[in-house]
Amino acid sequence: MLRIIVKSLKTGVLTEASPFGRHASFGFPVIDFSRCTACDECARSCPTGAIQDATPAPGRKTLSLSYAACIQCRQCVTGCPEQAVTVSSDVEVAAYTRRQLARTASFDVDPMTGRCTFSRVEVEAGPSLSESAARLRERICGRLGRSLHVRQVDAGSCNGCELEIAATTNPLYDLERFGIHLVASPRHADVLLVTGPVTRNMEIALRRTYEAAPEPRVVVAVGACGSSGGIFGEGTYAAVGGVDRVLPVDVYIPGCPPRPQAILNGLLVAMGVREARVEPLRG
Amino acid sequence: MTSVIATVATALGVPDWFVRERRAGELVLETDAEALPVLADRAALGLNARLMSLFASDERNTSGCFLVHHVWSIGNLRTFLHIAAPVDPAQPTYASIAAKHPAANWFEREVMDFFGLAPGGHPNPARVALHDDWPDHAWALRKDFPDDRTVPRVSGDFHPFRPVTGEGVFQVPVGPVHAGIIEPGHFRFGVAGEPVLYLQLRLFYVHKGTEKRFERLPWRHGLFLAESISGDTSVGHALAYAHAIERLADVTVPPRAARLRVVLLELERIYNHIADIGAVATDVAFTVPASRAQALREGLVRLQDELFGTRLLRGTIALGGVTQDLLPRGCDRLRAHLHRFEQEFDDLITLLLDAGTFTDRIDGTGILTNQAARDLGVVGMAARASGVDADFRRDHPHDAYEDLRFEVPVEDGGDVRARLMIRAREVRQSLLILHQVLDALPDTPLLTSLPEQLPARSSALGWVEAWRGPCTHWVSTDERGELARVKVTDPSFLNWPGLVHATPGNIIPDFPVINKSFNLSYSGNDR
Numbered sequence: 001m002l003r004i005i006v007k008s009l010k011t012g013v014l015t016e017a018s019p020f021g022r023h024a025s026f027g028f029p030v031i032d033f034s035r036c037t038a039c040d041e042c043a044r045s046c047p048t049g050a051i052q053d054a055t056p057a058p059g060r061k062t063l064s065l066s067y068a069a070c071i072q073c074r075q076c077v078t079g080c081p082e083q084a085v086t087v088s089s090d091v092e093v094a095a096y097t098r099r100q101l102a103r104t105a106s107f108d109v110d111p112m113t114g115r116c117t118f119s120r121v122e123v124e125a126g127p128s129l130s131e132s133a134a135r136l137r138e139r140i141c142g143r144l145g146r147s148l149h150v151r152q153v154d155a156g157s158c159n160g161c162e163l164e165i166a167a168t169t170n171p172l173y174d175l176e177r178f179g180i181h182l183v184a185s186p187r188h189a190d191v192l193l194v195t196g197p198v199t200r201n202m203e204i205a206l207r208r209t210y211e212a213a214p215e216p217r218v219v220v221a222v223g224a225c226g227s228s229g230g231i232f233g234e235g236t237y238a239a240v241g242g243v244d245r246v247l248p249v250d251v252y253i254p255g256c257p258p259r260p261q262a263i264l265n266g267l268l269v270a271m272g273v274r275e276a277r278v279e280p281l282r283g
Numbered sequence: 284m285t286s287v288i289a290t291v292a293t294a295l296g297v298p299d300w301f302v303r304e305r306r307a308g309e310l311v312l313e314t315d316a317e318a319l320p321v322l323a324d325r326a327a328l329g330l331n332a333r334l335m336s337l338f339a340s341d342e343r344n345t346s347g348c349f350l351v352h353h354v355w356s357i358g359n360l361r362t363f364l365h366i367a368a369p370v371d372p373a374q375p376t377y378a379s380i381a382a383k384h385p386a387a388n389w390f391e392r393e394v395m396d397f398f399g400l401a402p403g404g405h406p407n408p409a410r411v412a413l414h415d416d417w418p419d420h421a422w423a424l425r426k427d428f429p430d431d432r433t434v435p436r437v438s439g440d441f442h443p444f445r446p447v448t449g450e451g452v453f454q455v456p457v458g459p460v461h462a463g464i465i466e467p468g469h470f471r472f473g474v475a476g477e478p479v480l481y482l483q484l485r486l487f488y489v490h491k492g493t494e495k496r497f498e499r500l501p502w503r504h505g506l507f508l509a510e511s512i513s514g515d516t517s518v519g520h521a522l523a524y525a526h527a528i529e530r531l532a533d534v535t536v537p538p539r540a541a542r543l544r545v546v547l548l549e550l551e552r553i554y555n556h557i558a559d560i561g562a563v564a565t566d567v568a569f570t571v572p573a574s575r576a577q578a579l580r581e582g583l584v585r586l587q588d589e590l591f592g593t594r595l596l597r598g599t600i601a602l603g604g605v606t607q608d609l610l611p612r613g614c615d616r617l618r619a620h621l622h623r624f625e626q627e628f629d630d631l632i633t634l635l636l637d638a639g640t641f642t643d644r645i646d647g648t649g650i651l652t653n654q655a656a657r658d659l660g661v662v663g664m665a666a667r668a669s670g671v672d673a674d675f676r677r678d679h680p681h682d683a684y685e686d687l688r689f690e691v692p693v694e695d696g697g698d699v700r701a702r703l704m705i706r707a708r709e710v711r712q713s714l715l716i717l718h719q720v721l722d723a724l725p726d727t728p729l730l731t732s733l734p735e736q737l738p739a740r741s742s743a744l745g746w747v748e749a750w751r752g753p754c755t756h757w758v759s760t761d762e763r764g765e766l767a768r769v770k771v772t773d774p775s776f777l778n779w780p781g782l783v784h785a786t787p788g789n790i791i792p793d794f795p796v797i798n799k800s801f802n803l804s805y806s807g808n809d810r
Binding site: 008014024026048072152154156158159162165166167170184186197199201202205225230231236 | 414423428430431432433434459460462463464465466467487488489490491492493495496500504507508511512513514515517571574575577578580581584588592593594595597598606630634637638804805806
């Protein structure tokens with residue numbers, strides 16, 4: 001017993017003053033569209049379709065990048081012949097809709113040479129981050145500002161997200177200091193922290209868990225799979241896809257898996273304490 | 284190698300020319316489906332072979348039939364034995380080996396669920412992977428089943444769990460959504476008061492159609508799917524896939540890459556073992572060491588982030604080598620960290636084992652006997668805790684393990700303590716291995732280039748002893764050299780029945796710690 005007490009006293013407090021602001025050497029890809037020639041190399045090298053090209057009209061081409069599906073595999077970075085894809089070190093990314101995690105650029109195609117020149121970044125449809133933030137705050141009516149009870153639901157994950165969610169409870173991150181508690185039952189929960197891709201075999205259990213949680217139940221989708229189906233895709237015989245295919249999602253935390261600080265950030269967004277940011281997308 | 288072939292052929296009672304060496308360490312034998320049981324008996328008895336995987340492939344487009352494959356590990360001959368037998372689509376049945384070789388039990392039922400091939404003579408030919416609302420006659424891994432086909436749910440009888448009767452006897456259903464941060468699965472305990480009479484499992488809640496998904500991905504992208512088979516084994520599965528592809532393409536990774544792969548695999552082993560040791564402490568409410576273990580793990584994971592730019596080592600393995608180098612400064616950083624880690628780790632183990640309140644909970648809890656482990660074909664760390672001396676790193680050396688000195692720890696207890704001690708001893712071996720590698724990193728490139736295309740209509744086995752146990756990937760290509768079939772076997776698939784056997788006779792409150800001591804992957808099992 002004495003030895004245990006000595007050990008804890010010797011160890012001291014390990015919890016870091018702030019878990020935030022720790023930079024990662026690889027966060028999310030950033031495309032410098034002004035250098036991009038829309039050669040589609042990145043779209044072809046992307047295993048999840050996070051980068052896609054399209055030809056909406058003759059003479060026009062678009063290239064879109066979505067963090068919702070990005071598994072941070074770096075293929076686009078190493079594959080770009082123009083070195084137009086770099087990485088951001090900011091990983092505290094969250095959003096309120098899938099669209100807020102995406103960015104689309106338009107290119108004009110020269111009919112003679114086929115050369116593409118960047119024309120503009122498209123305005124994404126749907127509410128802006130601050131509009132969504134206000135809407136979420138209104139919905140939770142300040143009820144979740146000081147404490148948050150979270151029920152984690154694995155609806156199909158590879159367990160990578162679970163490892164990082166579990167890491168938020170370790171002494172270094174210590175999520176309980178933010179008033180966040182992981183609870184055992186959805187009946188006690190304000191928030192469902194859902195990882196995916198939602199599988200056919202978990203879809204019903206996920207719906208029932210949601211129905212068991214009291215209002216205002218906030219749903220947070222975690223990871224590339226939870227946000228979009230990730231590498232497992234959507235609408236296959238076994239995987240339904242992103243959590244939003246089954247439940248209304250309030251906050252998305254992309255990443256494969258998102259780092260503990262990104263998960264903490266997303267939970268604080270769900271509490272209405274922080275506002276979601278998709279900083280790297282601004283380019 | 285000819286002597287190995289002769290030994291195998293003699294034991295199997297077949298002429299030498301029947302057994303062919305497809306690639307180094309991989310013997311193949313084609314037979315007919317009725318001969319499977321005899322060959323299985325002879326392999327198990329005469330060669331001490333252990334079943335590592337059993338699966339089917341749909342070859343109707345090329346040879347007009349299905350194939351059933353048995354993959355055996357023959358550790359003392361350092362070779363795998365791959366037995367394949369055709370199954371006629373008009374008569375979709377083949378001889379089961381599950382009655383004598385229980386390791387085949389789930390495999391054969393899975394083949395039935397996904398290919399519609401019936402294992403004749405199987406003692407319990409019920410569904411294992413498909414849930415009740417999946418219709419009959421829809422076989423997802425057949426080639427004529429498109430992967431984006433959504434199958435409507437059907438209503439029907441719920442899975443018949445074994446009933447319990449008697450005074451004071453009842454069932455406790457748990458899951459699929461559990462109380463902790465763990466993966467989904469359903470446990471049904473039959474209990475008399477607190478003692479568990481038996482445990483039944485229902486898994487495949489996280490079945491994501493991974494093997495079908497591979498067939499749609501370009502083979503270069505398959506690596507990223509392999510990383511997501513089980514998030515805690517991303518290096519293990521990525522390596523097993525990479526090995527299979529490299530064997531298909533007939534390339535050898537440069538020596539530096541092979542050694543760096545060892546570093547990555549051993550780091551993955553250490554960070555998982557330390558987390559599990561902490562989790563066992565958590566489950567018996569011994570918080571001080573639990574919190575120390577979590578801190579040690581986080582320290583390692585952050586070091587990995589610093590050295591390789593990724594916390595959980597994703598994206599470090601490349602087809603043909605590795606993506607990340609360790610420069611001399613990184614080696615020093617790692618060495619210094621491991622040195623501190625070793626001291627802290629020893630302290631932690633002492634702290635745990637000196638506490639009677641802790642050892643009371645782990646001694647004699649959740650015993651998996653040596654006999655049960657052998658009969659069930661349990662593998663990896665859990666098997667070694669039950670006295671089964673097998674480790675691919677020694678028996679089927681991959682990467683640079685052939686040149687490294689290390690021991691394979693084996694414990695006899697088969698209880699939670701034995702599984703804890705195996706982890707502790709393996710961590711020490713991993714540290715030894717890491718120091719050997721760091722002291723002598725050959726100066727070569729990190730990558731060897733792969734051909735544009737893989738050979739058409741070819742196949743190869745890839746294997747790795749990951750932290751939980753052996754991961755095997757069998758990869759076959761179609762006429763364009765793209766992925767035709769990828770069979771993934773995670774050690775969890777072979778070990779879940781071990782948990783079922785280790786639980787009865789214990790009390791329900793001990794189940795979490797027994798479960799944690801195995802720490803099986805649901806995602807790796809369900810795929």
